[in-house]
């Protein structure tokens with residue numbers, strides 16, 4: 001399958017780079033600055049297991065070369081609007097689009113732009129970032145991608161998409177319950193994101209501080225209550241994953257926390273703003289999550 005990754009940052013660069021390295025037909029839609037870095041240094045992935053470099057095919061918005069079978073969307077929520085315009089020439093009648101963004105708002109935007117027959121759901125679990133050289137750094141051994149049709153149907157394109165997104169180097173999961181998977185990921189990330197950004201520390205640091213473990217447990221309980229009220233109560237596996245991570249003593253972070261401490265833009269509206277709004281819709285009290293959203297909104301205003 002001719003596959004286009006939109007964005008070659010931490011997530012797109014990691015999963016697309018691994019697939020390119022495994023010989024899959026992968027192209028990256030990038031902006032000119034990123035294209036120069038990839039041309040000069042290659043796409044380097046630094047992981048706990050070592051370093052890999054690939055020299056992938058890239059296009060920019062003005063050189064998109066026709067329709068792709070599969071598009072993996074890997075930009076931040078605040079870059080979505082422009083990315084949807086830039087990728088439009090790559091969308092054909094049978095294109096499948098798999099987003100890796102956190103939150104849920106991009107689902108409506110994708111369906112609105114390209115139709116429900118092309119917009120699928122997607123999630124990724126990884127802790128990754130770009131370093132000062134523009135190399136992708138995978139910080140832990142976690143690397144999993146999930147995808148599937150939003151209506152949970154056995155779409156005939158699923159086996160081919162699965163094959164296109166499967167490489168030897170990461171876990172790849174086709175799913176017939178992708179909306180539930182995305183909600184569970186949202187609960188997980190909103191909890192980790194709210195806790196780490198409000199407390200300005202890693203999960204391990206929070207749990208080592210007085211009151212920290214109680215705080216983490218309250219944040220997680222609020223997040224699970226929102227999902228339950230919205231009709232997506234986390235399943236047992238998701239509950240235990242969240243509970244074990246939020247009470248961890250390890251230096252776990254979230255992409256939003258890493259962005260915050262680097263002074264970069266944060267996805268506060270898409271990850272916490274929409275989540276808090278969902279709570280209000282269902283009259284679920286969420287004082288901890290609201291406080292985290294307020295704090296991030298102040299940060300966002302002050303940096304603009």
Ligand SMILES: NC(=O)C1=CN([C@@H]2O[C@H](COP(=O)(O)OP(=O)(O)OC[C@H]3O[C@@H](n4cnc5c(N)ncnc54)[C@H](OP(=O)(O)O)[C@@H]3O)[C@@H](O)[C@H]2O)C=CC1
Pocket residue numbers: 006007008009010011012029030031032033034074075076077079082083084086100101102124125126127128129130255267
């Ligand atoms: N990092 C992580 O550990 C995880 C992140 N996520 C989620 O994945 C999503 C992507 O995050 P992440 O990969 O970390 O973000 P990054 O900022 O690392 O990468 C995003 C990339 O998108 C590129 N981009 C933005 N607009 C366009 C455009 N119009 N055309 C082409 N490229 C564009 C940026 O390029 P440029 O260099 O030009 O700015 C940047 O390299 C987010 O929603 C995040 O929450 C999910 C799980 C884990």
Ligand SMILES: CC(C)(CO)C(=O)C(=O)O
Pocket residue numbers: 102124125126127188189192253254255256
């Ligand atoms: C919580 C985590 C690390 C899981 O992939 C994540 O999605 C993020 O930090 O954006």
